[in-house]
Amino acid sequence: MPAVSDCINMLDSETKAVETPEDHAEELRLWLRLLTCTTLIEGEVRGRLRQRFDVTLPRFDLMAQLDKAPDGMTLSDVSKRMMVSNGNVTGLVERLVDSGHLDRRTSETDRRVQVIRLTKLGRAEFRRMAAEHETWIADLFADLTPKDVRELMRLLAKTKASAQKSAARRRP
Amino acid sequence: MPAVSDCINMLDSETKAVETPEDHAEELRLWLRLLTCTTLIEGEVRGRLRQRFDVTLPRFDLMAQLDKAPDGMTLSDVSKRMMVSNGNVTGLVERLVDSGHLDRRTSETDRRVQVIRLTKLGRAEFRRMAAEHETWIADLFADLTPKDVRELMRLLAKTKASAQKSAARRRP
DNA sequence: GGAAAACATTTTAGGCTTAAAACAATTTGG
């Protein structure tokens, strides 16, 4: 919604809206900044996980999901939560089962479904990594005041809702 | 900086700070929300680029960088700007040169350096895609008021600075 | 001038990621 002063060239002599390519440069800049922040932090976390624990970020993320679900999750659940494709989860899980971090079994009641859980080893290692991970995040956001954090949370919630609505418009 | 009421358990009987694992749950939640927003929007843009133009997001991003640099860029420049590894750029450029979107030549003055530019075709296609891309972004952020956008820009700038400082602390 | 350091890029090996197709099991609706 541009300020009135920005609209002068978009109104014809009869004060009627004219079809003009609208200017969305601000939103574009916002998106690029959002992306930069995420890429920056993600890269930093990725590097620290590798250096300190020799683990990849996707593996850590998957274990984080499972740590919150003591009764296990299906691959579909994981895929939705992590917002990645099904095939991606299949490979990720396979590697984590091989390394002894995950337990996978076919559901008794529905033979299509695979339920995965953290093993004892997986849970222990994840907890160790997560504790340190939390301090990295705190440090990365250290210059934000509690008020900044609250305000960002609020605005990002609004952003998420807006984007979800837009996505739903395209794919109803 | 927790509120005073949150600190009660962190002070011992002599009102001295005690070594307690600090609570950074808020920052962690903020990071997850930031990541969710980015992943959501990025996935949406990726899908639309593929459907409408049969182009990948990394290719689009690379062309976007070059569109802003009519005199071309070196691979290092691109790598820094896109915040991806050098080897990644090598492959990306190779595919875009093959498809006729990029021109690549060795610098006259420094034979280590490769300078890449958009070809006429590359520029034309990018401009066509970028125009539509901008409307997608506007739509994805449509529910944010201009004030929201300004405030988010400000807070993300602060976030970026904080994260860069934190990264620099680790890797001086 | 020449060895050593720094720089730009490519190569390598391995893992991540996606979209789409294929497969298997369950549910639905005549």
Place this chain on the structure above:
DNA sequence: CCAAATTGTTTTAAGCCTAAAATGTTTTCC
């Protein structure tokens, strides 16, 4: 009941991505 639709997962093909090592080039500085 049973064919059709749906659901959960895996496979496939291609591309993306990283870290680290290797290669070639230029600069630095004795």
